[in-house]
Structure formats: C-alpha cells, structure tokens
Amino acid sequence: MISRERLSRDIEILRTFTATPGSGVTRLSYTKEEALAREYIKNRMQEAGLTVREHPTGNIIGRMAGRDDSLAPVMTGSHYDTVLSGGAYDGVAGVVTAIEAAHSFKEEGFVPERPIEVIAFVEEEGSRFHHGLLGSEGLIGNLTKEAMLSAKDNGGICAYDAMKAAGHDPDAIPSHAIGKGDLHAFVELHIEQGPVLENEGTEIGIVTCINSMNYGHVTVKGRADHAGTTPMDARVDALRGAAVFMERFYALAEALGNTTATVGKMDVYPGSANVVPGEVAFTVDFRSTDMTRVKRMHDFVRESADNPPFPGISMEFHMLSEAPATDLDEEIQSVIETEAGALGFSTKRMPSGAGHDAMNMATVCPTGMIFIPSTFGSHNPKEFASEEAIEKGAKVLANTLKRLAK
Numbered sequence: 001m002i003s004r005e006r007l008s009r010d011i012e013i014l015r016t017f018t019a020t021p022g023s024g025v026t027r028l029s030y031t032k033e034e035a036l037a038r039e040y041i042k043n044r045m046q047e048a049g050l051t052v053r054e055h056p057t058g059n060i061i062g063r064m065a066g067r068d069d070s071l072a073p074v075m076t077g078s079h080y081d082t083v084l085s086g087g088a089y090d091g092v093a094g095v096v097t098a099i100e101a102a103h104s105f106k107e108e109g110f111v112p113e114r115p116i117e118v119i120a121f122v123e124e125e126g127s128r129f130h131h132g133l134l135g136s137e138g139l140i141g142n143l144t145k146e147a148m149l150s151a152k153d154n155g156g157i158c159a160y161d162a163m164k165a166a167g168h169d170p171d172a173i174p175s176h177a178i179g180k181g182d183l184h185a186f187v188e189l190h191i192e193q194g195p196v197l198e199n200e201g202t203e204i205g206i207v208t209c210i211n212s213m214n215y216g217h218v219t220v221k222g223r224a225d226h227a228g229t230t231p232m233d234a235r236v237d238a239l240r241g242a243a244v245f246m247e248r249f250y251a252l253a254e255a256l257g258n259t260t261a262t263v264g265k266m267d268v269y270p271g272s273a274n275v276v277p278g279e280v281a282f283t284v285d286f287r288s289t290d291m292t293r294v295k296r297m298h299d300f301v302r303e304s305a306d307n308p309p310f311p312g313i314s315m316e317f318h319m320l321s322e323a324p325a326t327d328l329d330e331e332i333q334s335v336i337e338t339e340a341g342a343l344g345f346s347t348k349r350m351p352s353g354a355g356h357d358a359m360n361m362a363t364v365c366p367t368g369m370i371f372i373p374s375t376f377g378s379h380n381p382k383e384f385a386s387e388e389a390i391e392k393g394a395k396v397l398a399n400t401l402k403r404l405a406k
C-alpha cells in the first residue's frame, strides 16, 4: 500500500539537493545538485522494482513490465528540476508519488496488463537554458539540435553541450522520439500552485485544461551617460524606455482579463549607480487560456519593438518558448474522478494556471493531470503540500494507473 513515510522521506531527501541551501531549492539541469537527485531517483526506482533507463536528454525512466509487455505503456511522472530558490514540491511531488505507486504495486504483487513507465523529466522550468518543457519536448522528438545549441545558460553554455558534458546523448533524441500510439496514456500528479483547492477544502483537483506558456527575451538599447552631467531632456535612458514598455505590457494584460504578464529577470548595463543605463535585457512571460489574447500580447510586444517609446531607443525581441493552451483528455478526467470518489475524496475539475510537461505529452497520447492542494503559492521557498495531501494524491494516482493499465 501507499507509504506516507516513504513519500515524506523522498521529499525531504530530494529537498537537500539544492545550490541555495537556506533559501529554497535551486536544482538546475546538468549540475552537481541535479546529479545527486538523479542518483537518488534511480535508486528509488530500483527499490520500487522498476527497470531504469536514461533517455538521451537525461530524463530518467523506470519501467514495470506488463502481463502483455508488448502493449503501449501507461506513463506517469513529472519534472525534478526547479526554479531559482523554488519549493520542494513543484514537479517532485509528481515524481515521488509515481515511484511510490509502482512500489505499492510491487508490494501488493499487482501486475498490470500493460507496462507502466515512471518518468522524471529534466529542464521543465527552463531555469538554466530559458527553454521551458525541454525534457518532455525531447521525449516526443520535437527538440531540434538548433534549439539545443541556441538555448544558452547565463554563462553562455548551450543545452546541447551541457547534455553531452553530463554524459547524455542529444544526437540520439530523434531516434528515441515517442509518437502517437507509443503510449497508451500519460498522467501527471502536480501541486496546484494556486489557492483554489486549499481555500475550498477540496482534496483532489482534476485538470481540464492547461494555460498557455509563452516567454521571450527583450533588449532595449539607449546611450550610457553621466548621471550628474546629463540633463533629463538629453538622455537616451534604456531603463526608462524599458519601464515605459513594461507598464504598457502589464496594463494590456489587465485590460484583456484572463491574461498574465510577467517580467521575471532583468539585467541593466553597465549597472553602476552613477551611469544612465545604456542597455537593458529582460524576459517577458505572457499567458492566457484564450489564444486570441496570447496573440494580442505577442503582437503588442512585437509592435513595441518596432515602435520604441522615445527617440534614440531601440528594442529587439525574440520568443524563447511557446506552448499553446492544452485541453486534457475527458476520459482520463472521468477515471480520476471515479477513482478519487471511490476513495471518498472530494474533487473539483479546474484549469491549470501553470504550464506542465503534460502539454507536450498531450500531443502524442491521452493525457490527464491530478492536482493536490498546496499553500503559500509556488516558485518560492515557502511552497508547501501536506503529507496527507501527498498521500491522498498518490492513492488516486495508483488507482488511476491500475484502471488505465488494465
């Protein structure tokens, strides 16, 4: 049966593999912290009776044979990389509950008709290479060599080189691509990362659709000048140009409704207090479940780059990562609802404001997501999910997998 102790142990051990101890979990792909987490996850998969292999991107896959092992497997899992100074549950909750479900099957002597595969994805957050959902994009064969060469970390190392340096084989991605028919279904458990389930006291969320996830890079150029001798009307202040753009960017999202606009990372050059900024580089993240709103936001950023806010300022913009809003499989939603109900848990069908690897998986097989309540938001060190919520989620996941792998 599902063990709360094993789940808690896994969460607490994985939490320690961080580059920022004391300020949340920072576990970027192909780093030493990630290598420690990999070893732990692989050992945990073996302990759960899974046969472990590595995908060319570095994704870790554990397989449980089915009575008819030739059938397309049911896959489950999530990511184990994090944002900078993030929480201990985003992604990891879906990895440890998937492993625990397999462990409980081993203990019960349950053998599924179909094989079941547990996956731990790399680089879902895009925190190192600014290319979100990279691991699942590699799994379905959509990750091109060009994309891996152009996706660079802050030190200028590209994803392709980092993958190879970590001992993986990016050139083998195309030959390992999973397409339609290769998987029977995919189910991802994830913390909600929002307040809905907690506020309503609902135990299980059944995700109906996943918000789009679009982000790009903007560079604003002006002219560096002396902060004391340059009159205000003689400046070409790149940061002021960026600020004018940003306020319009936020205001458009608010005016459209059902839309978010975020500038999460910004660098100012040269970055001295007494120098008028000559250049500013920042990210733009905009999302909506309504793709016409996404297009409005995209067009606005593009038009702003073509028409900078004042003379002398120039703006460049390019997209880094785009994933459209994704509807999830109705039948799998019903299976989750039935299994959660059979366990006596309350449920709610709801959209996901966050993006997930499930967006890529939904392009190749019927895909569902199970939400468990989380508190104190997400993408921050205070992110929290209770042992009870994780245990309940694992039970629903295990019974959902049994149904799908029949």
Ligand code: HGY
Pocket: 124, 125, 132, 213, 353, 354, 355, 356
């Ligand atoms: O940004 C997201 O929505 C996801 O956490 N990567």
Ligand code: MN
Pocket: 083, 090, 125, 354, 379
């Ligand atoms: Mn996240």
Ligand code: MN
Pocket: 079, 090, 091, 124, 190, 355, 356
């Ligand atoms: Mn996540």
